[in-house]
Amino acid sequence: MKKSLAMKDRLQVVIKEYSAILILLALVLAMSILKGDSFLKSTNLVNIIRQQAVIGIIALGIMFPIVSGGTDLSGGSVVALCGVFAALAVRAELPIPLVFLIAIVIGALTGVINGFFIAYGNVPAFIATLGMMSAARGAALLITDSKNINGFYDAFESIGTDSFLGLPIAAWIFVLMAIIIYIILERTKYGTSIYAIGGNATAAKVSGINVRLCNFMGYVIAGICTGVAAVVLTARMRSGNPSVGNAYEMDAITCVILGGASFSGGSGKVVNTVFGALILGILVNGMTMLQIDSNLQSVVKGAVIVIAVFLDSRKRTD
């Protein structure tokens, strides 16, 4: 009697903690029925992962600000800025690791600025990162004089196109980043501090956690992830485009929240964010396949996201 209750409880906990996967399964099921032959083709599924790699990697980084109770709206612009630098590096024929390094450094730098103002300057995260959103976009356009940067060598372009063991390289990078972020966020001391800060900053502080430093680092990690995403995006586009990435931050945040993280901080799981990214990807891919009118797509996308989270939160309170 008691045992079966415990089983039920545990099941409830699992459903609660991993509800993103239920939404994902529901969407996959719906698409399989409606458009099974083309949707379930392995190339299509691989495509979805590749398409979501950029947003997904940004989302992984944004988890740190969100879990610690902040937010980061600069992702979309920073991905453009880092992309521009990556493209300049590629055009200068620098080797791939150096291209990554440059994009990561630029991303980290934006994170340093965000983190400084937020953690040490008490500027609300929304404002600081909104300011960065504006500034990074302006900087990307200024540097490139509003033009694309072209002329890439082949090896670099292959990041965007080639596959390895059946999975595109972009997807591999996504998976790798997910594992790294999982380890940092859910397995290290630092990650626990981030959860603690999001849950109760005062408690974290009196437990001897350096709240400011941890928050600061969170924005830097978000910047680094965006840098990685920028390289993937640049390789996929074969050019550095200063106006790319518009509103990516919204999609990234949506992934994190669809994955069940709370805006008030203190919760969120990496694997669920990955599911969140796939949910968004399948939604867009599915609507394209079903040939839904693009304006109607906006309506449907908005409605599906809200209703998914709605059903999810209902299930939780029950």
Place this chain on the structure above:
Amino acid sequence: MKKSLAMKDRLQVVIKEYSAILILLALVLAMSILKGDSFLKSTNLVNIIRQQAVIGIIALGIMFPIVSGGTDLSGGSVVALCGVFAALAVRAELPIPLVFLIAIVIGALTGVINGFFIAYGNVPAFIATLGMMSAARGAALLITDSKNINGFYDAFESIGTDSFLGLPIAAWIFVLMAIIIYIILERTKYGTSIYAIGGNATAAKVSGINVRLCNFMGYVIAGICTGVAAVVLTARMRSGNPSVGNAYEMDAITCVILGGASFSGGSGKVVNTVFGALILGILVNGMTMLQIDSNLQSVVKGAVIVIAVFLDSRKRTD
């Protein structure tokens, strides 16, 4: 001795509560030095108010969600949707009050949907209103088939162009809305409940406040304000454009936060939001006057906002 301390304290409180006006004064001073002759011209100052009327009215409405601890990202799309309906009403030669009514009803309706999901469905405000942002944009485009709606009668266009006692009608509407919102938010039982909910929702519930209903109403009011803003915008543009209003919500939220409101809820003053709107207006107007490169403008705008809030928050903690 004790008295002077109290005076100093009071001064500190004033500076703290109305710090937005200091930023405003600083900007005005800077512009007067740089470009005094044209900047200080009364037509220019009136222009700034008129230009900020739309964002300002949306910001006034967004105060309810923000003060109660939520947020509303749908403003920019909803202003387009309401504008489209207003334009259809104008083209059908309906009288001005009816045009307002229609825009307000549509705005309120979006607020009802937002409010339902957020207050009664436990959907995070960010997600619900982001969904509405997507859905309302799609709806506006669907209804108009992505085209502008033209053919307005003169009396209506005069809302956007005419003046009364030296102030454009658009500015009068802004002032009127500010007074109404001030009364509702800072002078009524309902408004006090909104502050209480933002301060501590559980405690508000225990104190007998109908938290869900109050939150719900807040989103409806936000929608109504956006409806009013839509009419002003439509009159100013002399057409209903379904893709107008992109990122207005960000500007509106910035006004509220520049005005010193906190994202965690429970604080914010109407007059400061108005100042916030003027700060943004002067910033953009000033940079256009100084003919700063438009990419550089993005950088400067982002930086000024962050630094203003930064200095502000430093002063407060001192």
Place this chain on the structure above:
Amino acid sequence: SSDGASGNDASTDLPQDEAAEDKIVIGYTVNDLNDTWVSSVIDYVEQWADEHPDVEVIIGDGKSDVSTQMAVVEGWIEMGIDSVCLKPVDYEASLSILDSVKAAGINYVAMQQDAEDADCFVGANGVETGEAQMQAVIDAIGGSGKIAYLAGTEGTLVASEREEGSMSALEASPECELVAREDGDWLREDAISIVETWITSGIEFDAICAACDEMAIGAILALQDAGIDDVVVAGIDGLQMGCEYVKNGDMTLTFYADAKGLAYESLDAALALAKGGQPEDVVLKDLLVNRDNVDEYLALWS
């Protein structure tokens, strides 16, 4: 080998649902469906589709985002369609899309920007249009004077092409001076605010050259408000609204960007390719619209 992928071959290879319908499927994707001019292209696309009941046209919105446009086309490739017409969000990215489209044996019609591997090109040259527009403005103010420029959204292809053309025409006329330039984001409301501010800040100009009609109309509204009526205002697009402003004299001139041409020529090419043909490239001309010939263009809308 993929070059010759004809409609007949393809239809036998297609998955069942497409084959059963036995229709030629063309994917038509644009940079942003919500752009006023693009939406009128789409109207013509729909008109063309009505005239060709045996062809299915799918419309895909790039939403001004490269990844979105890539994802749309990748979805089509999975569906196994016959031809793709693509008006790119980003030129370089369109080359990468082109590669995957060709690799899947699908025909590719490039719109507005030619690409080497494309099966066919249909489009106008934005630089030329910009140049012609500025030249017409310079002529309208008698060869000398002060000109202000309202640019489209920074970083977009069309905006930079048109501005590039306009500026080269301006440089060729030493009598003319650029007194102000601002990014109006393609939007009427932004243009209103910008021009209002120009006026109050005491900038004087004889002409405002705007990269699209919407911004030109915004400029006109601001000028009217300030009681100024001797400024030459020029736009590009030549849609109904713009033509009406030309007709009543508020707008001096605009350029008719051939929406119908872009829709029809590209779809015809895509169809021909799907049937195994080898259509010629089409270069569309953007045509000057002024008071003298505006009725011709207004007639398109009646």
Place this chain on the structure above:
Amino acid sequence: MGQEYILEASGICKAFPGVIALSDVDLRVRKGTVHALMGENGAGKSTMMKILLGIYSRDSGKIIFNGKEVHYKGPREALDDGLAMIHQELSTVQELKVYENIFLGKEICLKGLWIKNDKAMHEAALQLFNRLEIDIDPDAKMKTLSVAKQQLCEIAKAISYNAKLIIMDEPTSAITETEVAHLFKIIRKLRDEQVSIIYITHKMDEVFEISDDISVFRDGQYIGTKLASDITYDELIQMMVGRTITNIFPKEEAEIGEVYLKVEGLSRNNEFHDVSFEVRRGEIFGLAGLMGAGRTEVVETLFGVRKKSAGKIYVDGKEARIKSPSDAIRYGFCLLTEDRKQSGCFLSLSVRLNTVAASLSKHAKGPFIMRKMTVHSAEEMKKLLSIKTPGINTPISNLSGGNQQKVLVGRWLLTSPDILIFDEPTRGIDVGSKSEIHRLLTNLAKQGKCVIIVSSEMPEVMGMSDRILVMSEGKAVGIIERKDFSQEKIMRYATGTAD
């Protein structure tokens, strides 16, 4: 008397905007002793402790800890130096597991890596709990624990630092006698291990039971330090409040009228079952029980904060349909909740708004709030309850814990309720104010109102109540009349060993 001091603080000053919290305060704590720190609400006890830990910076003064002068910039350094603290306000992270909370900031990691070793932490937490004889699952999420159990976790956490000096800021305000006795056992054991304790409390009997030395603060000033064995109860109170207080529980017989509130078979899922009782006009009705007995749940359900799954509530003979607190308020209920931070204070708002929050309608004409009326009410409550605050427009977060509690009492008095439910009403309230609140409750009862008090302080329930309902594990085990009150009897009921 050993003269070796673990801590010597002298000349500590600290001012907040509008308040001088500490002026020239000294504190000396002998090694291996329990040092009680006493003082009224707002005397500056918590502030002093936070300064010791480096959470607040001091304006001036000198701190010598363990023989060397220290300037901690934050709790990290203090903790590393062997100075730990149990905070007055619960500081747990609700979303984290119990063991994660215990090891927060000092996680056990795999050798040479930053990767956590969850298994080792779980084990260590279990061992710690076993040593302290606490029965909590280290894997449970903190938010599933009752306030009392969370408090126990905080105690365990502070002990887990193996500190040389542990500050305990009102550790017993949320726990019942059994746990208190248990805590004292732990404290004595620590003392025997030469660990020093600073023990802050408002419970007088605890002080005499556990402490070696007693220091007293009043109004931010240091009054003096005495050996516990050298001072009497009355002298101590005299030191704290500057006057004598005669009766802590001024129970006066009120005229008991007819039944006003009747609860029949109230149940809520698996929290409590079939609770029935009646309260008469003029009666003070106590609810007693061990922690986790479900008392808080019962009163919160009565008040509509939680949904009942069965049962009926009658007010004045008519059934009351209560679905939300606003319904309850309409029927004349009020509920002072047990966790003031979580469900009481609007921390960012002013004392004034906090005071009128539950009676907005009374302070409004139509939909409009009458500011003057709110000012008047707030001032009135400030005076009535002697709330110590720089002004009624100060944010309540700047008030000391006890004064916040008084504001909340004031909030409910303003609703002029007929049925007052006070859950741990004097939690964190100093002796002086405590007797004021008790007098107030007695007076309200005298006016013919029903008063229900839930308290974990046995002397309080016994001193105040006319009858006591004892709960055990979600069941009402029995009602005891005032004439039959005795600690043993209540405990027998509460532990379920009655019949």
